[in-house]
Amino acid sequence: MAKTEKQREAWRRWYEKKGRVSGALRHAEWIRKHKREAKAIQDRWYAKHGKEWGAKYREKNHEKILKRQRLRYERIRKEAGPKAPRPPKKEKTSEECRAYQRAWYQKNIEKMRAYGRDWARAHPETVRANGERYRRENRGHLLAQAKEWKRKNPEKVAAIKQARYARKKGAEGRLSAEEWATLLALFDNKCAYCGVPLDNRNRTRDHKIPLVRGGSNRSDNILPACRSCNSRKNTKTHEEFLAYAYPAGTANP
């Protein structure tokens, strides 16, 4: 496949006319269109020169290749014209960096969360170990935090305790926060039995049929009651309690 001097000269002229880049692009295009033929040419080349030919050539002609590259870059630089001066790099303060990172995170929050979830799912052992270590190292802080949350959310604490108790008694159903709010509104935020106004300190959920007597934990079995009525009622049903607290003839609010 050696080219004759004449052929080489023709190629050189063609390259000069079309420009090197265009020539390289056409070459790549030809290979794309003639895959089988290109492969055959390559195979023949390798059969003749061996697969290591390229590596050997590069080793032997290291200097020459470097020089060729340098010339090529110089040519490209010259063609591109004078370089535009680079704008002076602004020194960012750490505050700006953090703000930038925050903004970036906010912008990509869904992506980052999905990434975190995938990572956690792929590394359950690491996640567990990290969690254990974090809880061990921040025990005091976490306990204080939990205490503070309980102080601020007595309603939720009561609901959690009550739900736990209901589960323990095997009661069916569950009272949602919305249902509880509806019940409170229905009774004007007053005790269903004595009518005393309810607040965070005295508000309780009374089970009309107590859980211990097989009552459910659904909203149709729950009434808002003051702590006092609830403890007096104890394990009575609401009917038994009304008969006991307000015997016939006495006022029943």
Ligand SMILES: [Zn+2]
């Ligand atoms: Zn009451």
